Amino acid sequence: MKVTVIGSHLCEDTRNALEVLKSKGVEIEFFNISESLDSLKKYLSYRETEDMYKKVRENGGIGIPLLILEDGTKTFDINEIVK
Structure with a gap:
């Protein structure tokens, strides 16, 4: 993987x-x-366009790390990957 x-x-x-x-x-x-x-x-292109960043932007957060799987799935949660 x-x-x-x-x-x-x-x-x-x-x-x-x-x-x-x-x-x-x-x-x-x-x-x-x-x-x-x-x-x-590259990061800003995701942060400014991805729906998953909506709350991050609203709360003035950064939103890292961004984890992207080979199939294109994006997450902030390392546990979703290692489970």
């Missing part, structure tokens, strides 16, 4: 998700929004 993770090493939730995925042997493609403008642009 491969999971795309969009987040930041500055975010504890992102770091924890990466560790859990690594411990489960999941292949990870990581886009670090703190280190790359291309990664930040």
Whole structure:
């Protein structure tokens, strides 16, 4: 299984998700929004257009990590992936 993770090493939730995925042997493609403008642009395209971000935007949150499965399923919840 491969999971795309969009987040930041500055975010504890992102770091924890990466560790859990690594411990489960999941292949990870990581886009670090703190280190790359291309990664930040990719993240913003999701944050500004995806319905799943509605409450995040309303509450002034960031909404990372974003986890994207190979089939295109998107979630914020690492437990949905490792169950």
